[in-house]
Structure formats: C-alpha cells, structure tokens
Amino acid sequence: MTDISLKVPEAVRAQPYPGAPDNWKRFFTFSTDHKVIGIQYIVTSFFFFLVGGAFAMVIRGELITPDADLIDRTAYNALFTMHGTIMLFLWTFPVLVGLGNYLVPLMIGARDMAFPRLNAVSFWMIPVAGVLLMASFLVPGGPSQSGWWAYPPVSLQNPTGNLINGQVLWILAVAISGVSSIMGAVNFVTTIFRMRSPGMTWFRTPAFVWAVLAAQLIQLYGLPALTGGAIMLLLDLTIGTSFFAPDRGGNPILYQHFFWFYSHPAVYVMVLPAFGTFSEVLPVHARKPLFGYRVIAASSILITIISGAVWVHHMYASATPPWMRMFFMVTTMLVAVPSGIKVFGWVATVWGGKIRFTTPMLFALGGISNWLFAGITGIFLGSVPIDLHVHNTYFVVGHFHYVLYGAIAMAIFAAIYHWFPKITGRRYYEGLGQLHFALAYIGTQLTFLPMHPLGLMGMPRRVASYDLEFAYWNVIASLGGFLLGVSTVPFILNMVSSWILGEKAGDNPWRAYGLEWLTTSPPSVENFEEIPVVISPPYGYGQDRPLVASNPNPKTIADSGFLIEQKTLSPEPE
Amino acid sequence: MTTEQAIAQDIEAKVRHTQEREAAGNSKFGFIVFLLSESVIFLSFFTGYIIYKTQTPNWYPPGVTGLEIRDPAINTVVLVSSSFVIYIAERFLHDKKLWGFRLFLIATMAMGGYFLYGQAVEWSSLPFTYQSGLFGGLFYLLTGFHGLHVFSGIVLQAVMLGRSLFPGNYDNGYFGVEATSLFWHFVDVIWIILFGLLYLWQ
Ligand code: HEM
Ligand SMILES: [Cu+2]
Numbered sequence: 034m035t036d037i038s039l040k041v042p043e044a045v046r047a048q049p050y051p052g053a054p055d056n057w058k059r060f061f062t063f064s065t066d067h068k069v070i071g072i073q074y075i076v077t078s079f080f081f082f083l084v085g086g087a088f089a090m091v092i093r094g095e096l097i098t099p100d101a102d103l104i105d106r107t108a109y110n111a112l113f114t115m116h117g118t119i120m121l122f123l124w125t126f127p128v129l130v131g132l133g134n135y136l137v138p139l140m141i142g143a144r145d146m147a148f149p150r151l152n153a154v155s156f157w158m159i160p161v162a163g164v165l166l167m168a169s170f171l172v173p174g175g176p177s178q179s180g181w182w183a184y185p186p187v188s189l190q191n192p193t194g195n196l197i198n199g200q201v202l203w204i205l206a207v208a209i210s211g212v213s214s215i216m217g218a219v220n221f222v223t224t225i226f227r228m229r230s231p232g233m234t235w236f237r238t239p240a241f242v243w244a245v246l247a248a249q250l251i252q253l254y255g256l257p258a259l260t261g262g263a264i265m266l267l268l269d270l271t272i273g274t275s276f277f278a279p280d281r282g283g284n285p286i287l288y289q290h291f292f293w294f295y296s297h298p299a300v301y302v303m304v305l306p307a308f309g310t311f312s313e314v315l316p317v318h319a320r321k322p323l324f325g326y327r328v329i330a331a332s333s334i335l336i337t338i339i340s341g342a343v344w345v346h347h348m349y350a351s352a353t354p355p356w357m358r359m360f361f362m363v364t365t366m367l368v369a370v371p372s373g374i375k376v377f378g379w380v381a382t383v384w385g386g387k388i389r390f391t392t393p394m395l396f397a398l399g400g401i402s403n404w405l406f407a408g409i410t411g412i413f414l415g416s417v418p419i420d421l422h423v424h425n426t427y428f429v430v431g432h433f434h435y436v437l438y439g440a441i442a443m444a445i446f447a448a449i450y451h452w453f454p455k456i457t458g459r460r461y462y463e464g465l466g467q468l469h470f471a472l473a474y475i476g477t478q479l480t481f482l483p484m485h486p487l488g489l490m491g492m493p494r495r496v497a498s499y500d501l502e503f504a505y506w507n508v509i510a511s512l513g514g515f516l517l518g519v520s521t522v523p524f525i526l527n528m529v530s531s532w533i534l535g536e537k538a539g540d541n542p543w544r545a546y547g548l549e550w551l552t553t554s555p556p557s558v559e560n561f562e563e564i565p566v567v568i569s570p571p572y573g574y575g576q577d578r579p580l581v582a583s584n585p586n587p588k589t590i591a592d593s594g595f596l597i598e599q600k601t602l603s604p605e606p607e
Numbered sequence: 608m609t610t611e612q613a614i615a616q617d618i619e620a621k622v623r624h625t626q627e628r629e630a631a632g633n634s635k636f637g638f639i640v641f642l643l644s645e646s647v648i649f650l651s652f653f654t655g656y657i658i659y660k661t662q663t664p665n666w667y668p669p670g671v672t673g674l675e676i677r678d679p680a681i682n683t684v685v686l687v688s689s690s691f692v693i694y695i696a697e698r699f700l701h702d703k704k705l706w707g708f709r710l711f712l713i714a715t716m717a718m719g720g721y722f723l724y725g726q727a728v729e730w731s732s733l734p735f736t737y738q739s740g741l742f743g744g745l746f747y748l749l750t751g752f753h754g755l756h757v758f759s760g761i762v763l764q765a766v767m768l769g770r771s772l773f774p775g776n777y778d779n780g781y782f783g784v785e786a787t788s789l790f791w792h793f794v795d796v797i798w799i800i801l802f803g804l805l806y807l808w809q
Contacts, residue, residue: 147633147637148633148634148637215641215644218640218644219637219640219641219644220637222637222640223633223636223637223640226636227632227633227636228633231618231621253640253643253644253647254644254647255647256644257644257645257646257647257648257650257651258647258648258650258651260648261647261648261651261652261655262651264748264752265655265748268737268744268748272737272738273737273738274737274738274743274744274747274748275738275740275741275744276655276741276744276745276748281740282663282740282741283741284658284659284662284741287655287658287659291651291655294651563619566618582618583615599611
C-alpha cells in the first residue's frame with residue numbers, strides 16, 4: 034500500500050523524548066512543543082506557588098498572636114497583596130493553562146496546539162510578569178498594598194510620588210499576565226474548535242476539554258473588561274485623569290464593576306479545569322463511565338454563560354441599589370445549579386464503582402468534598418442579608434480558600450499525580466503521595482475551617498492585629514497553615530525522586546480510556562504517528578467498546594489494548 | 608489491495624485533507640476570536656462612557672459647551688470610505704493583480720494617515736485636556752485608544768505592502784492581508800460607534 038500517511042518523519046521521531054531528564058535543557062529554550070510548554074508552565078507556576086506560600090507562612094506567623102509583632106502593618110499589607118496576586122495570576126491561572134497545554138492536544142488527538150509559536154510567547158510572558166511583580170519589593174515604598182483587587186481610592190495612593198511605584202508595577206505585571214492569557218485563550222479555543230481528530234464530535238470530546246474550552250471562553254469575554262479598567266486605573270495613577278478618583282470627581286464604584294465583571298467569571302476560569310480533572314480522574318479509578326457525561330460536559334458551557342451575569346454579588350455592600358442586589362442574588366443562586374449537577378454526576382460515578390484509592394483518586398475525592406463545602410458557603414454569601422453581615426470578614430476568606438486550595442489546588446495535585454506517568458514515563462511513590470494528601474487535607478480543614486466562625490464573630494479580613502476574642506481560632510488556623518506548608522515537602526521529594534529514579538510506567542499504567550493513553554510515556558514529539566479516528570464517546574469503562582478505529586502509534590504502541598478496534602491493519606509497509 | 612487496505616487509505620486521505628484545510632483556516636478563526644475579544648475592551652469603555660455621561664451633573668469642563676462636529680465628520684467619511692478601498696485592494700490581490708493591490712493599499716494608508724492627521728489637528732485645538740474632569744479624560748482615552756488602533760492598522764498595511772514586493776509571498780493564500788483588512792473594518796466600525804457617542808450625542 035502506498036504510504037500517503039501523515040507519519041512523522043523518522044528524523045523527528047528519533048529525537049529524545051521531551052520530558053526525559055537527560056535533556057532537561059530543552060525546558061529552558063523557546064520550545065514550541067505543547068508538552069514542553071505545558072511542563073514549563075507547571076514548573077514555573079509551582080515555583081511561584083512556593084513563593085506565595087512562603088508569604089502565607091509569614092502572614093499566618095503574624096496572625097498567631099493578636100498583636101502586630103512579627104512584621105509591621107505596611108509589610109503585612111504588602112504581603113497579603115502579593116500573596117493573593119501571586120497565587121491567582123502566577124500559580125492557579127498558569128498552572129491550569131499548563132495542564133491544558135499538555136493534555137488538550139493529546140486528548141483531542143492533535144499533534145500540537147493551533148499556534149505553537151504564540152503558545153511559547155504566552156508562556157514566556159509569565160516569568161516576565163513574575164519578575165516585574167517581584168521587582169516591586171525593590172522600589173521605594175515597596176509593593177502595592179491595595180489587595181489583589183486594587184480598589185481605588187486605596188490603589189491611587191502614591192506616597193512616594195515616584196512614577197515607578199509598587200502599584201504601577203502591579204498593574205503592569207497583571208496586564209502582562211492578561212495579554213498572555215488572551216493569547217492562550219485564542220490558542221485553546223481555536224485548537225479545540227478546529228483540531229479535534231476525525232470522529233471526535235462534541236459529545237465524544239472528553240469533559241476536561243469541554244471544561245478548558247468553557248474556561249477559555251470566559252477569558253475572552255471577561256479579561257478585556259478588566260484590561261479596560263486597568264488602563265483607566267493606570268492613567269489615574271500616572272497622568273492624573275480622574276476616572277476612579279473620587280476627589281477629582283471620578284467614580285470608584287465603576288472600577289469595582291470592571292473588576293468583578295471579569296474577576297467573578299475568573300473564579301470559573303480556575304474552577305472549570307478543576308471540575309474537568311475530577312471528571313477525568315474519577316472514572317479511571319472507579320472503573321465506571323462518567324455518570325451523565327453529556328450533561329456534565331454541557332453544564333460547563335452553561336456556567337460560562339451564567340457566570341457573566343453574577344458579578345455584583347461582590348458588591349452588595351458597595352451602595353448597590355436594591356433591585357440590582359435582588360437581580361444578582363437570583364443569578365448567583367442559578368449559577369450554583371450547574372455546579373451542583375456536576376457534583377451529583379461525580380457522586381453517581383463513584384457510587385458502586387471498584388474504587389482504587391490511589392493518590393490522584395484521594396485528591397479528587399478530597400477536592401470534591403471541599404468544593405461541596407465551599408459551594409454551600411458560597412450560597413450563604415450569595416444571599417444579600419447574610420452577605421451584608423459577613424462581607425469583608427474572614428468568612429469570605431474561608432469560603433474562597435476552600436475553593437482555591439480545597440478544591441482547585443487539590444484538583445491540580447490530582448491531575449499531576451494522575452498524568453505523572455504519562456508526562457515523565459515513570460511512576461510516583463504511592464506512599465509519599467498519600468502522605469502528601471493526608472497532610473494537605475488535614476491542613477486545609479485546620480487552616481480554613483476556623484475562618485468561618487471567625488468571620489461570623491466579626492473578624493475583618495486584611496488586618497495584622499485583632500481583638501483577643503479571636504485568638505483561639507487564629508492559633509488553630511496558623512498551626513494548620515504551617516501544616517500545609519509542610520505538606521509540600523513530600524510532594525517535592527516525590528516529584529523529583531520519581532522523575533529521576535521512579536519505576537518505568539508503561540504507556541497506560543491506569544488502564545485508562547482516552548487518546549492520551551494511546552501514546553508512549555512520555556509521548557513523542559508530535560504525539561501521534563497517525564491522527565487517530567475516534568469511534569466512541571469517552572469513558573467506556575466496563576463497556577467493551579474500542580475508542581479508536583486503528584492504532585495511532587503502530588510503531589511504538591502494542592495493538593493488544595482494549596482501546597483499538599482494528600488489530601494490525603496490514604503488515605508494516607516499510 | 609484488500610478492501611481493508613482501501614478503506615484505510617481512504618480514511619487517511621480524508622484525514623490529510625481535513626488537516627490541511629484546518630491548518631489554513633486556523634489562523635483566520637483565531638484572528639476573528641481575537642478581534643471579538645478585543646472588541647470587549649471598547650465595549651467596556653463605551654459602557655463606562657454612557658454611565659459617566661448620564662450620571663455626571665456638570666459634564667463639560669468650565670468654558671466648554673460641546674465639540675465641533677464638522678471636521679470630525681469629514682474625518683469619519685474618509686475613514687469609512689477607506690474600508691471600501693482596502694476591500695478593492697483585496698479583490699485585486701485575489702485576482703493576482705499585484706499593482707492594483709499596491710495602489711489601493713497605499714490609498715488606504717493615505718486615508719488612514721489623513722484621519723490621524725485630522726485627529727491630531729483637533730486635539731491641538733481643543734480648549735480642554737485629559738485632566739479636565741471625566742469628559743476630558745474619556746474623550747482623550749477613547750479617541751487615543753482608537754487612534755492607536757488606526758496606527759496599528761496602518762503599520763500592518765505597510766508590512767503587507769512590503770511583503771508584496773517579494774515575489775511569491777502571496778502565491779499560496781494571503782491570510783495576512785485578510786487579517787489586515789478585517790482589522791481595518793473593525794477599527795472602522797468602532798469609530799462609527801465612537802463618533803455617535805462623542806459627537807452626535809452631545
Ligand atoms: C456555588 C458557587 C459560588 C458562589 C455562590 C459564590 C459566592 C461568592 C460570593 C457572594 C462572594 C462575595 C462575598 C463578599 O465579598 O462579601 C464570594 C467571594 C469569593 N469567591 Fe465565591 N462563590 C462560589 C464559588 C467560587 C469559586 C468556584 C471560586 C474560586 C475559584 C470562588 C472564589 C471566591 C473569591 C476569591 C472570593 C473573594 C474575593 C475577594 O473578596 O477578594 N468562589 N463568593
Ligand atoms: Cu463571585
């Protein structure tokens with residue numbers, strides 16, 4: 034038979050696998066391979082996770098006693114601002130983009146993202162933003178102190194009078210990460226719309242891919258609004274326009290609208306890929322198809338739409354007129370529905386399954402339990418009468434940390450453990466993984482649960498010192514926080530040692546059902562020798578239906594898998 | 608050849624065909640997605656403008672009663688017509704008539720340049736600055752941000768013009784030109800809305 038196939042040239046395939054430790058140097062180059070970029074994203078943002086975590090340790094150290102004794106209040110303000118900014122813009126967003134980058138092309142049977150060079154540029158903007166943000170420690174006056182939301186008029190203060198001050202650097206860093214996100218979003222949306230392999234109809238597309246698509250669509254419609262607001266804030270701060278400056282006739286509330294029009298949907302940019310991870314990990318380790326796959330997949334898009342109309346629930350206490358409060362209270366309750374549907378689907382997936390309590394499964398189950406709790410406090414906060422009492426208290430801090438650490442960080446760890454064998458070709462140490470989970474899960478409860486009673490008692494957020502009556506819960510929260518800090522140690526040990534020394538994993542160690550498992554571990558440069566032809570919906574566990582028509586990697590993958598319909602088409606036409 | 612092989616070959620041919628077509632369309636799709644996203648920045652500025660304007664008691668700075676509309680109207684006509692001119696340029700390229708393409712592209716650039724010139728003349732003759740209250744700030748923000756887009760459009764056109772001087776550049780498709788012209792139409796539509804908001808609604 035004549036060879037008209039799209040086979041990757043031998044020379045390309047002969048290159049060493051990306052991700053193998055022996056060619057670590059490629060991670061420091063301007064590589065356009067989506068897998069290298071994915072790992073670059075994940076590792077870089079994990080570094081920032083450690084930086085943001087170190088700031089959190091200092092913050093909790095300060096709060097273990099009622100007085101502002103460890104650091105002064107100015108430093109405290111700077112630290113919580115930097116903590117929040119780093120954790121959102123340099124950890125959660127980019128690490129999820131990294132996972133998406135690594136996984137989406139593999140899951141849809143593509144050789145790379147639609148725009149590989151744009152992809153590399155998007156990545157390299159992240160370290161630039163990070164350096165810029167860190168540089169604000171060096172300028173006179175130190176970093177911004179106005180919190181991650183940078184509300185005017187606080188963010189318009191410029192006591193040093195310098196043009197280059199912490200707040201300006203903050204805006205520039207966030208703007209760069211924003212440009213990177215927009216370019217990434219264009220790339221993801223194009224890739225997912227146009228590069229799914231033949232036969233992969235929408236309802237044969239994995240839920241993770243749906244979730245990434247839903248999240249990236251939010252970036253496209255939301256981020257520009259924040260960009261608009263940020264441009265106006267920057268002009269107010271530097272050249273003396275008066276958009277948001279009340280003393281010059283401006284309207285600071287409008288900034289809040291710009292900010293939350295993006296930043297509420299932004300929480301879904303972060304949580305949707307986490308949802309997607311749950312939807313991928315649970316079926317594999319419970320050996321059952323994802324329950325209600327179509328509904329779970331489509332509900333992601335529903336979230337994209339509804340979450341664009343709930344932002345004012347962050348502004349109930351901002352002189353918002355009653356009709357607006359009413360309207361946004363209703364939409365906020367509505368957006369919880371698709372999330373609830375998903376939880377139902379996950380529980381039904383696990384129910385009666387042959388569960389294997391591997392580390393990724395533990396993180397996924399733990400993450401879902403935390404998400405359930407955060408969803409309930411979210412409903413509390415969404416209701417106007419309750420929110421007016423607890424707005425700007427520790428209750429809010431507890432709520433969003435349950436989402437951001439409890440659910441999203443757990444999902445990220447679940448994803449890293451679950452795809453570790455694929456990414457590195459090696460197995461992680463199960464014992465260390467479970468220790469990591471135990472410490473992280475207990476640490477999460479100890480740190481963030483006490484914040485709820487604190488908030489209900491009336492402890493405000495963003496304070497370096499507090500009344501004696503709050504001491505009890507704060508001590509517990511601080512000790513829990515330190516435990517969370519410790520929990521990263523087994524993780525790092527595990528990752529480094531198993532990447533170098535771990536047992537070889539094989540192509541499909543979990544016996545999972547998905548295109549990414551039809552490649553070698555780690556996958557070769559262009560993933561597939563032949564573009565796979567998909568013939569089934571995903572998650573066919575226990576159903577005896579193959580996923581693809583023929584082996585996409587006939588040279589490297591054995592044909593015996595339960596994923597391939599047509600065993601050995603013909604003898605290799607060399 | 609067995610039927611199995613024939614089927615396999617058929618599938619492969621189909622796969623390759625889709626792949627090629629998709630690669631060609633990806634850039635266009637991506638660019639449209641980008642423009643849609645970009646338009647949200649303008650949309651948020653417009654919304655801001657409407658809210659500010661309807662809620663501010665003394666809209667114009669002291670001594671200002673409104674904006675002169677005659678010259679901006681001429682400017683508008685020039686910019687809007689240039690959208691048709693770049694369309695003609697694109698048609699010429701489509702028919703592989705490079706000289707027509709260049710000529711009309713240069714005409715587009717000249718019209719864009721005239722627009723920016725008119726804008727600059729207007730700016731220098733205005734009795735208020737960007738520090739003159741909300742109106743001043745918004746006027747310069749909106750026209751300036753749009754002007755930057757016009758400028759980028761002209762730069763893109765210059766690049767496309769330069770590329771046409773190297774033979775073979777536009778032999779297999781001319782996505783860059785399509786994108787440039789799409790961007791130019793986009794800048795145009797934004798201006799029409801801006802003209803309505805700033806000059807007609809006084
Ligand atoms: C059922 C879903 C959810 C509901 C109903 C909900 C509701 C709310 C409400 C009403 C607030 C404002 C409280 C206040 O400031 O007074 C809030 C704050 C917050 N939520 Fe949620 N939320 C939900 C899910 C999420 C998710 C998924 C995330 C993150 C990925 C998240 C992150 C946050 C953050 C970061 C804040 C605090 C922002 C700040 O003040 O700095 N929430 N939530
Ligand atoms: Cu919200």
